[in-house]
Structure formats: structure tokens, C-alpha cells
Amino acid sequence: MNTFRGPFRLIWEDMRFQFYIMTLVTAILFAFYLFLGMVMQVEGMTGALFGPFYGFLLFYPFQIFVKTYPTFMAFGGTRKQFLIGNFIVSGIFIVISMFILNVMHQLNQFLYEQGLNTNQLIHMAGFSASSNALFYFWVDVLWGIFAIGLGVLIASVWYYFGAVKMMLGGAVLSLVGLSWWMFGNVDSVIQFVFESHFAFLHIVAGVGVVFAYLSYLLMKNGPLERGGHSLSLREREKGVS
Structure with missing residues (x-):
């Protein structure tokens, strides 16, 4: 299978339908906010559009590991080809999703400034002083990179170790995070975030x-079946012998 074209085409075709659904959901949500702000003239309402796209970027790695990964391997592809293709498609999804999201946001903001719309939308760049459209787009891209990296790492751990071991590891990490939140220097971190x-x-x-790279290291010799990391280790031992 071609190193780039094969995995790219397979992953893109599998995820295109889900992308269209999220775009449609976001468009319907945007139309609903416009209806409330321009027709109903609801005062003091603030909405949010980024939920569907951010959720899509966070959870779509699970879809490709469940459906696309076994199919791709069955057609003779390699794990590295699959991972590289996944990262390429993820980057395209991030750019397209955030572009659509920001076009809607800027249109809503324009209507609000013209006095035609009483509804404003929350944006992830709202904590910053800048109102530049390119800056807003870039902020969404940065958050999109984090969302996709986190999603693909969690999906990789889930597929490599299985749900039970992942939940045990998640519980340990949660306890560590809670301990830091209660006894660590949280105020300095919050101050840095805002300043x-x-x-x-x-x-x-x-x-x-970093999360995406860790998922690559984990899955480049990963198992063919979910939770089969011990089998994957035996495959590598046979390769060495």
C-alpha cells in the first residue's frame, strides 16, 4: 500500500461522514443562535459553537482505531503508514474545522456590532485582549492540536492495553492530579495562564x-487486536529471534 496515499484515503473516507455531521450540527446550532438573537431579540444571551468540532477532534481517534485500523492492516498496510496517515488527516481536519468555526463566529460578531444580533458567542480566544480574526483562528488551531493529541493518546492507550488497564491508569493519574490540586502551587499556574x-x-x-508522538511510539509496534499488547511483544521477540 502506498505510504501516504493509501492510509490517507482510507482514513479520510471513513471520517468524512462524521465530519459532515459535525459541520451540520454546528451550522444548525449557529442558525438557532441567529434566530434567538435576530428574530426573537433575546437580550444578554451568550452561546458557544465550538463543542461539536472539539468533541469530534477528541473522539474521532477511537473511531479510526476500532474501524479503520483493522481494515487498513488487513489490506497489507503497516502500522507506521497508518499512524502517519492519521496525523496528516488530523491536521487537515483541524484546519478545515477551525476555519468553518471562525467564519461563523466572525459573522455573528459582525451582526452583533451592527446591532442586528443581540447574541454573542463564546470563543476560546476570549481570554486574550486581541480581537483579530486570524488570531482567533490560530487559537482554535492550537486547541485543536491539543484535542487531537489527547484523543489519539487516550485511544492508543485504550487499544494497546485494553479498557480495564486504561481505567486503572486513569484512576492513578486522577489521584496524582487531585493531590497536586489540593497541595501543589496551583495559584502560580493560574496566574501564568491569565498573564x-x-x-x-x-x-x-x-x-x-508530545501526546501524538507518544501515541506513535506506543502504536508503531502495536497489537492488531484491542488489549493485545502482550501478543505484540511476542511478535517483536519472534522478529528479533
Whole structure:
């Protein structure tokens, strides 16, 4: 199978339908907000559009591991080809999704400033002082990178170790996080988030990239079946011997 074209085409075809659904849901939600703000003239209402697209980026890795990954391997593809194709498609999804999201947001903001719409929309760039449209788009891209990185790492751990071991690991991490929240220096982190928000956003995106790389290291020799990491280890031992 071609290194890039094969996995790209297979993943894209599998995920295109879900992308269309999320776009339709977001468009319907946007039309609903416009109806409330322009027709009903509801005062003081603030809506949010980013939920469907962000949720899509976070959960679609589970779809490709359940459906696309076994099919791709059955057609003679390699794990590395699958992972590279997944990252390429993910990048395209992020750019297209955030572009659509920001077109809707800017249109709503324009109507609000013209006095035609009483409804404003929450945006992930709202913590920053800038109102530049390109800046808003870039902020969504950074959060999209984090969402897709987190999603693909969780999906990789789930597929590699299985649900039970993943839940046990998640419980341990939750206890560590709760302990830090209760006894750690949380105030300094919160202060950094608000005072250096632009730097914080790039750190968040960098964490997403690290998550994606960890998923690559985990799955480049991953199992063919969910929870089959012990079988994957035996496959590598046979290869060495």
C-alpha cells in the first residue's frame, strides 16, 4: 500500500461522514443562535459553537482505531503508514474545522456590532485582549492540536492495553492530579495562564504534539487486536529471534 496515499484515503473516507455531521450540527446550532438573537431579540444571551468540532477532534481517534485500523492492516498496510496517515488527516481536519468555526463566529460578531444580533458567542480566544480574526483562528488551531493529541493518546492507550488497564491508569493519574490540586502551587499556574495566555496556548499545543508522538511510539509496534499488547511483544521477540 502506498505510504501516504493509501492510509490517507482510507482514513479520510471513513471520517468524512462524521465530519459532515459535525459541520451540520454546528451550522444548525449557529442558525438557532441567529434566530434567538435576530428574530426573537433575546437580550444578554451568550452561546458557544465550538463543542461539536472539539468533541469530534477528541473522539474521532477511537473511531479510526476500532474501524479503520483493522481494515487498513488487513489490506497489507503497516502500522507506521497508518499512524502517519492519521496525523496528516488530523491536521487537515483541524484546519478545515477551525476555519468553518471562525467564519461563523466572525459573522455573528459582525451582526452583533451592527446591532442586528443581540447574541454573542463564546470563543476560546476570549481570554486574550486581541480581537483579530486570524488570531482567533490560530487559537482554535492550537486547541485543536491539543484535542487531537489527547484523543489519539487516550485511544492508543485504550487499544494497546485494553479498557480495564486504561481505567486503572486513569484512576492513578486522577489521584496524582487531585493531590497536586489540593497541595501543589496551583495559584502560580493560574496566574501564568491569565498573564501569559498566548505562551500558555502554545505550551498546550506543544503538549498535544508530545501526546501524538507518544501515541506513535506506543502504536508503531502495536497489537492488531484491542488489549493485545502482550501478543505484540511476542511478535517483536519472534522478529528479533
